[in-house]
Amino acid sequence: MSILVEISEALQKGKKKLVVQYVQQALEEGVAPQQILNEGLLPGMDVVGQKFKNNEVFVPEVLVAARAMNAGAELLKPLLAEAGVGTPGKMVLGTVKGDLHDIGKNLVKMMVEGKGIEVIDLGVDVSAEAFVEAAKEHGADIIGCSALLTTTMPVMAEVVKAVEAAGLKDKVKVMIGGAPVTEEFCKSVGADYYTADAASAAMVAAEILK
Amino acid sequence: MNSQQKFDHALSMQPFAKREDIPVFPHTCTFAAVVAGVTQADIFRGNDAWMDAYKKCCDVVGYPDVAFPLGPKTVTYIEQMKVRIPGRELGENELFQFIEEPIMQESDYDLIVEKGFGAWQTPFVASIQNPPFKGPFLKFKVLKGFIGCGMEVKKNKKFWDSKNIPLMFHSGTAPAFDTFSMSRGMGEFCCDLYDCPEKVKAACEAATPEIIKTGITGVKSAGGNRIAIFAMRSSATFISTDMFEEFAWPYLKQMILGFYEAGIVSVVHCDGNWLPMLPYFKELPKGSCIIELDGATDIVKAYEILKGYQIIRGDVPPTLMAFGTPEEVTAYCNKLIDMGMEGGFILGTGCEVPLNCKVENLKALIDSVRRNP
Ligand code: B12
DSSP states (O other): OOHHHHHHHHHHTTOHHHHHHHHHHHHHTTOOHHHHIIIIIHHHHHHHHHHHHTTSSOHHHHHHHHHHHHHHHHHHHHHHHHTTOOOSOEEEEEEBTTOOOOHHHHHHHHHHHTTTOEEEEOOSSBOHHHHHHHHHHHTOSEEEEEOOOTTTTHHHHHHHHHHHHTTOTTTOEEEEESTTOOHHHHHHHTOSEEOSSHHHHHHHHHHHTO | OOHHHHHHHHHHTOOOSSGGGSOEEOOOTTHHHHHHTOOHHHHHSOHHHHHHHHHHHHHHHOOOSSBOOSOHHHHHHHHTOEEEOBTTTBOTTSOOEEEOOOOOOTHHHHHHHHHOHHHHHHHHHHHHSSSOOOSSOHHHHHHHHHHHHHHHHHHHHHHHHHTTOOBSOSEEEOOHHHHHHHHHOHHHHHHHHHHOHHHHHHHHHHHHHHHHHHHHHHHHHTTOSEEEEEOTTOSTTTOOHHHIIIIIHHHHHHHHHHHHHTTOEEEEEEOSOOGGGGGGGGGSOTTSEEEEEOSSSOHHHHHHHHTTTSEEEEEEOHHHHHHSOHHHHHHHHHHHHHHHTTSSEEEEESSSOOTTOOHHHHHHHHHHHHSOO
């Protein structure tokens, strides 16, 4: 088995130490850091995302896989920076004001990072203004909003308006999600994208940044 | 039939003769304030203020067949989570908010195995109070809190008894698995399941008998015979059936059986998707549980699986209560009623009625069993 496949498989099983060991080994063997990322770590996370979407694996499996991915990516980070390899784009992500549910949002973060996209995580209880401020500051391409409460969903409409008011409509796409959110709601507030799960969120984000 | 008789009939799992015989239970603990025209801060002040609001709400929308036993302040105590309080950390009319903070350490699993669940739980419950309990006699203060909840339920029960309306439950508890998940934090806890699974299981095993004992004491002190079990992390929204079988079910089953032996029915609060977990409940004595679904589980399939084994309560979703029309609520309820006529069914809301629910929708829900379509 090639070392890149080994990395991907260890990642899928959430074996952090093994992933770190294989990434080190690959580097020693002279595999380019970008190749390790694109052909080892990210495809591994992709498989986990698909399985999560199909209810073959659940939250703990995703969390430990993401932990393994991050440990491997940590080793590559300085090397990728040195080589001048950038990310395909940036996403500002958070749970909207008044809402403290973050388990789904964190899964979105992991999956989107699994596409090599940089995620700026604003945490929970994030106001529309704070989303837009952060998007400006980081030059983000996408704003991702999560809401789990019927009472906090309207904040998503505020985010869309704030993006327009800041003149960022053409630059920044707004993506929304969370259990009570629907495609219909997405249309009604004028957000750009909605997906029902984290793996699809990552796919759409990657699509946007192509 | 009066409400008590309807409820008993539902628990017997015999078919209902008429749709009016299906008991209805809208969970309006906090929404009551909206109808009564008072704030969330008002009903958080204490049991009397809450009961006043609850009664006013019932006067407006109609009395339920099953009542919620305790006010929001007491709910937050028995659920054992850190909370932000309306009128204090939150606006006067905002819903109280549970917050999840990683307070429990990995070493606490060992502590529980060595010194017992109480050795960890007492300082934990004391520390999450707002403001935290401090000083000596912590154990006494925490216990006094639980007994106080029981006394309140007992008092409220008197009022509802006079109307022949049963309470949904008389005390509450949570399985060790779910308590650990919420007090370790989801991320840490999931890693524990991989890094030190044996420790987690040993701690669950050590904690469960104590949890059962405390639960029985709580129910008895309220003079009741039903206990709510908040198994918030044991569903397929979070874990696979493999993990459920290994870490959650053995202890949840032990709890339900322990309560059953003490003459107590378990009201298992099943937020999230429980469908893959439901067949396990067929291993239990018939009628030992009421399963409360919140709209995230396919209730028709759930009923198919558990019919004749356990009672189901549910599940008008909060989104429908908030954004739907009364006609849509009625249509949804009618489907549930048609399904539930075979018995063992309580019509209810999925978890709690959200604060932005329309009053007409709540009326439509209550009326749906009482009016022929
Ligand atoms: C866990 C949970 C909690 C935990 C949260 C812990 C945490 N750190 O997040 C705690 C106990 C703290 C909690 C608190 C409360 N909760 Co809560 N909670 C839940 C529960 C059981 C599961 C939510 C969850 O984590 N699901 C698992 C994740 C993986 O799913 P997900 O979030 O939907 O995410 C997926 C997709 O939606 C999508 N996605 C998510 N975000 C995004 C973002 C983007 C951009 C995209 C594209 C996709 C996407 O991808 C994810 C993965 O595939 C639900 C029940 C339910 N049926 O959903 C109730 C639920 C959401 N809670 C509810 C309520 C009422 C509350 C409280 C108000 C209760 C209270 N009075 O304290 C508080 C609110 C506190 C606050 N202000 O936020 C209600 C909401 C009803 C309503 N009004 O709409 C629910 C529905 C329960 C119910 N049936 O009544 N809760």
